Amino acid sequence: MSVLTYKTILKPSEEVLYKDKGSKFYGYAFPLNTIENYKGIIENLKQKHSSAGHFCFAYQHGIETLYYRASDDGEPSNSAGMPIYGQLQAFDVTNVLVVVVRYFGGTKLGVGGLISAYKTTAKLSLEASVIKQMDILIAFKLNFEYKELSQVMRIIKKQQLVLKSQRLEMECEVVVLVKKSVEKSLQTAFEAFHKIKVEILND
Numbered sequence: 001m002s003v004l005t006y007k008t009i010l011k012p013s014e015e016v017l018y019k020d021k022g023s024k025f026y027g028y029a030f031p032l033n034t035i036e037n038y039k040g041i042i043e044n045l046k047q048k049h050s051s052a053g054h055f056c057f058a059y060q061h062g063i064e065t066l067y068y069r070a071s072d073d074g075e076p077s078n079s080a081g082m083p084i085y086g087q088l089q090a091f092d093v094t095n096v097l098v099v100v101v102r103y104f105g106g107t108k109l110g111v112g113g114l115i116s117a118y119k120t121t122a123k124l125s126l127e128a129s130v131i132k133q134m135d136i137l138i139a140f141k142l143n144f145e146y147k148e149l150s151q152v153m154r155i156i157k158k159q160q161l162v163l164k165s166q167r168l169e170m171e172c173e174v175v176v177l178v179k180k181s182v183e184k185s186l187q188t189a190f191e192a193f194h195k196i197k198v199e200i201l202n203d
Helices: 037-048 081-090 110-127 146-159 180-191
Strands: 005-009 016-020 023-031 054-061 067-071 096-103 131-135 137-145 162-167 171-179 197-201
Touching: 005 023, 016 110, 023 037, 023 110, 037 054, 037 096, 054 081, 067 081, 081 096, 081 110, 096 110, 137 146, 137 180, 146 171, 146 180, 171 180, 180 197
Parallel strands: none
Antiparallel strands: 005 131, 016 023, 023 096, 054 067, 054 096, 137 171, 137 197, 162 171
16 A cells, blocks of 8 residues: 655654753754755754764654664663654654653663663654654656646545646646645646646656
8 A cells, every 4th residue: 555644743842851860952843854854953963962972763654665874872782762762653753853862870880771762752752743744745747738737627626625836838737736645646637637747756
């Protein structure tokens, strides 16, 4: 079954704080438009929390093909990054980065304690986020003669499609964004007018 929608966040969460035996864990969730963006976000947090010991994180990116990364940043193996990543999976979100910043409080928590603390802080971060369900959009390129323009615009308006670009000359070219859930029916609607050529653009 193909995926028609996905869940993500559109703006950073509020900062959350979890404490355990003197250690402080600050949690943040960020929208991640491109994978490379995570580096700059973590650099900013390192400036904000210049005396913190660990900046552990996980992200999930992509819609139909998912990419993820989890970092323990010096904590014992799999005690931080994977528990954070587990919460991204539990909340079923993508294009999201969760960072947990730890200040050591003088008492070791042990691996079990760390797993629990990082998992809880990640969970609190995502609970502090506004999670939105988004439609997957497909780009349609429409080629047609100028005299078909009113017919094309009528369908675009009726279906409330997003007009991405248009070149209106004797031969017109219009790119619209279509919800994947109605991709087939809309392709049929446009192609019912034989003079309209529909091309589906890949990302």
